[in-house]
Amino acid sequence: MNEPRYRISEIRQADPLAADPLLAVLPAMNRDADVPALTVALRTLLPLPAAADEWSVVESLAAMRDLGMFLGSLKRHGTEPLDAVPEALPVLETLGRRTDMVPRDTVHHYTTWNPIGLRRRTYTGEAMEADLQDAVRMVFPSLAASLDTCAALARLEPHDPGFAVSLDRTAQHVQSMVDSIDFTVANVSPVFFARTLRPYFEEIDVAGRDYLGPAAAQVPLWLIDLTLWQCDHSSPEYDEFLAESVPYSLPSWRDFHAAHTGGASAVSKLAAAVDWENADRLSPQLAASAVSLARVLRILKTFRARHIGIARKAYSDDLRLYEVGSGGAPIELLRSVLDLTRDNETLVRRATGRSRTPVASHA
Ligand code: HEM
Numbered sequence: 001m002n003e004p005r006y007r008i009s010e011i012r013q014a015d016p017l018a019a020d021p022l023l024a025v026l027p028a029m030n031r032d033a034d035v036p037a038l039t040v041a042l043r044t045l046l047p048l049p050a051a052a053d054e055w056s057v058v059e060s061l062a063a064m065r066d067l068g069m070f071l072g073s074l075k076r077h078g079t080e081p082l083d084a085v086p087e088a089l090p091v092l093e094t095l096g097r098r099t100d101m102v103p104r105d106t107v108h109h110y111t112t113w114n115p116i117g118l119r120r121r122t123y124t125g126e127a128m129e130a131d132l133q134d135a136v137r138m139v140f141p142s143l144a145a146s147l148d149t150c151a152a153l154a155r156l157e158p159h160d161p162g163f164a165v166s167l168d169r170t171a172q173h174v175q176s177m178v179d180s181i182d183f184t185v186a187n188v189s190p191v192f193f194a195r196t197l198r199p200y201f202e203e204i205d206v207a208g209r210d211y212l213g214p215a216a217a218q219v220p221l222w223l224i225d226l227t228l229w230q231c232d233h234s235s236p237e238y239d240e241f242l243a244e245s246v247p248y249s250l251p252s253w254r255d256f257h258a259a260h261t262g263g264a265s266a267v268s269k270l271a272a273a274v275d276w277e278n279a280d281r282l283s284p285q286l287a288a289s290a291v292s293l294a295r296v297l298r299i300l301k302t303f304r305a306r307h308i309g310i311a312r313k314a315y316s317d318d319l320r321l322y323e324v325g326s327g328g329a330p331i332e333l334l335r336s337v338l339d340l341t342r343d344n345e346t347l348v349r350r351a352t353g354r355s356r357t358p359v360a361s362h363a
């Protein structure tokens with residue numbers, strides 16, 4: 001694997017800014033809301049732009065991760081980071097360019113590329129923050145692997161034996177999202193998220209453009225939605241959210257999005273194949289494809305139903321400090337994406353005739 005962004009242990013290991021000591025005291029600075037100390041720390045860490053120009057992708061990702069912790073911290077205490085430290089702008093732009101990513105840290109920097117153990121970077125030093133980071137870390141390998149299974153799915157038709165196989169493999173990947181949200185619900189309280197952590201994920205201004213913080217809303221579950229149903233069964237709200245989310249992902253993942261947008265989804269292909277056969281009794285292959293597609297959609301739905309539970313609590317009237325999520329969208333978005341996932345699952349179940357209602361069959 002030549003993709004430097006997948007060299008996770010190297011990125012975690014890298015400390016090109018020699019930032020370990022300052023990051024160790026970051027939670028104390030945040031506890032004291034010590035904006036002068038945060039400002040000096042960010043300024044101290046900045047490399048000469050010429051030095052950053054020499055760095056590998058691995059080093060550049062690690063540097064962005066570490067600067068990002070100070071960007072989010074300053075913003076949490078009401079200071080626009082690049083107003084306080086304008087010299088950081090060319091560095092962020094260089095790092096964004098060298099890594100082919102946005103000019104600030106993302107959820108990948110904050111979780112997957114974050115060291116574990118004593119060198120772990122956190123805003124607060126609280127165990128619940130580490131648990132939320134770990135919840136997101138556990139889905140990265142599955143999401144990366146889903147690129148292959150979903151690309152295979154896009155090339156296949158429901159009559160191909162590989163169609164159900166690709167779906168079953170994808171289902172295993174989506175299961176990690178369910179495990180992740182169960183882990184989150186068990187370990188992260190809505191009040192901790194709402195009152196303590198959420199403020200660190202505010203957007204910051206970089207050269208006149210707002211960039212969202214490194215929150216879980218940027219976890220690219222859309223990689224999986226895309227070829228299953230989203231490319232031709234979406235809604236304007238979800239499309240809008242995706243248009244905002246996709247730039248925060250990895251270059252090859254953005255390419256995947258571009259390549260499959262406008263394609264035919266697995267849901268559409270299955271519906272067309274079932275209509276074409278126009279029979280109540282499906283061929284064994286088509287029936288297997290339908291069962292596998294319904295199964296993976298059900299797992300997606302399970303993730304979304306459990307996720308909306310904790311999101312609702314964290315954004316309830318008595319807890320929330322912000323109207324919208326750190327991904328820039330309101331809770332209603334989650335409802336509408338859950339509804340879309342459920343509608344697509346229902347469509348597939350109908351196609352197989354397994355949930356035809358008496359009304360429909362007598363019509
Ligand atoms: C305390 C925990 C969490 C809360 C309160 C929360 C809240 C939210 C909210 C309010 C949104 C709407 C978009 C936005 O923020 O602008 C969102 C989106 C999203 N979140 Fe979370 N979230 C949490 C944990 C997680 C975890 C652990 C994951 C995955 C590992 C995750 C994955 C997602 C995804 C994929 C979306 C995009 C919408 C979708 O695909 O359904 N979230 N979250």
